[in-house]
Amino acid sequence: MTPILECRDLSKSYDKGMRPALNHVNLKLQRGRIIGLLGPNGSGKTTLIKLANGLLSTKSGELLIDGKPVGIETRRIVSYLPERTYLNMGLTVMETIRFFKDFYEDFDEARAYEMLKSLHIDPGAKLKTLSKGTKEKVQLILVMSRNAQLYILDEPIGGVDPAARDYILNTIITNYNENATVLLSTHLIADVESVLDEVIFLRYGEVALHAPVDAIREENGKSVDALFREVFKC
Amino acid sequence: MGWIFEQNRPIYTQLLEQIQMRIVCGVYAPGERLPSVRELAQEAAVNPNTMQKALAELERTSLIYTQRTAGRFVTEDAALIRDCRRRLAMEKIEDFMKAMQELGYSREEILALMQQDQEMEERNEEVRV
Secondary structure, three states: OOOOEEEEEEEEOOOOOOOOOEEEEEEEEOOOOEEEEEOOOOOOHHHHHHHHOOOOOOOEEEEEEOOEEOOHHHHOOEEEEOOOOOOOOOOEHHHHHHHHHHHOOOEOHHHHHHHHHHOOOOOOOEHHHOOHHHHHHHHHHHHHOEOOOEEEEEOOOOOOOHHHHHHHHHHHHHHOOOOOEEEEEOOOHHHHHHHOOEEEEEEOOEEEEEEEHHHHHHHHOOOHHHHHHHHOOO | OOOOOOOOOOHHHHHHHHHHHHHHOOOOOOOOEOOOHHHHHHHHOOOHHHHHHHHHHHHHOOOEEEEOOOEEEEOOOHHHHHHHHHHHHHHHHHHHHHHHHHOOOOHHHHHHHHHHHHHHHHHHHHHHO
C-alpha cells in the first residue's frame, strides 16, 4: 500500500550558507500507526510538519502524502494542529465549530461536542476568554473531530495539565480510524511512549533513528525517553 | 491513567504478563470473553497495535483463543491455567532466591529463615487468639 507520508531525499534550507533545516531526509510512514516525531529544539520537526502541510514549499527532494505532492487534494485528508493557534479569538467555541464544519467535509460535529463536554468546556464561551491550556484543548478537539487519514499534531500536549494530557492521549488511541496515521511531535516522551507504535529521532535535520518503540526497548534495554536523553545529551 | 510499566523492557511483553496474571488470578475467568483490543488498549493506555501483538502472543500459548466473530476468550482448560500459575510461582521463587543470595544467604539459611518467620507468625496468631 502507498505510504500515507513519504519523504524522498527531502532537504530544506531557510538561508543560503546556513546549515539546512532538513538534510536529505528519507522516510516512509505507514497507515494505521501512531508515530512520535522527536528531536531537540531546532532539529527540523516543525520544518518537516510545515512542509507536509504546504506552509513551506519543497525545493529539493519530494514530500508525498498518499502518493501525491502536497496540495489541495492532500490537505483534504490531513488534519493539522499547528504549534501556534490561528483561530479567531472573537468567535465563540460554537461558532468556531460551525466554521470548521463548513470548511471540512469530514468534520464530525457530534464528536466535537462530546469531547467539549468531557473536558468541561462551555461551547458558548468566546475563545479570547479561555485560558491558554483550554484554547489548546479546543484546537485539538477541532483537529481530532475530523475523519482524516493523517493527523499531524505539533506539540499537542505541551501546554495542558496532566489529566487533560491523559484524556488527549486516550482520544488519540481510541477515536481515530484504524487506517489513519497520527504523527505527533513532542518533548514529553515518557508521557506518550506507551501510545506510540514507532518513533523518529531527528538530529540536525537528519533522521537519526526510525524504529518501533518495543524494538528500541528490546535492543537497548531502556525506554525511548532514556535513549533520547542519552543520544541527545548536552 | 493506565497500567504501570517498567521502563527497561518492551511494553508488549509487559502487557502479555499482566493479562496472563489476570487469567491466573481469575480476574478473567476460564471461558470468559476478554474485552476487545480497543477496550483493553484504552484501559492500559497503550497503542492498540501493541495490545494486539500481546494478545496474539498469548494466543500462541493457548491461554486465550479467538472465536472468529465473537472475539477472544480465556481457555477453559483448567490444567493449562494451573501450569501457567505454577510456572509464574517458580519464577517468583527464583527471583526471591536470587535477591536473598545477593544479600549473602545460602539456600539452607534462606529456608531456615523462612521457617523461623513462619513460627513467629504462628506464635503471634496464638497470642491474638
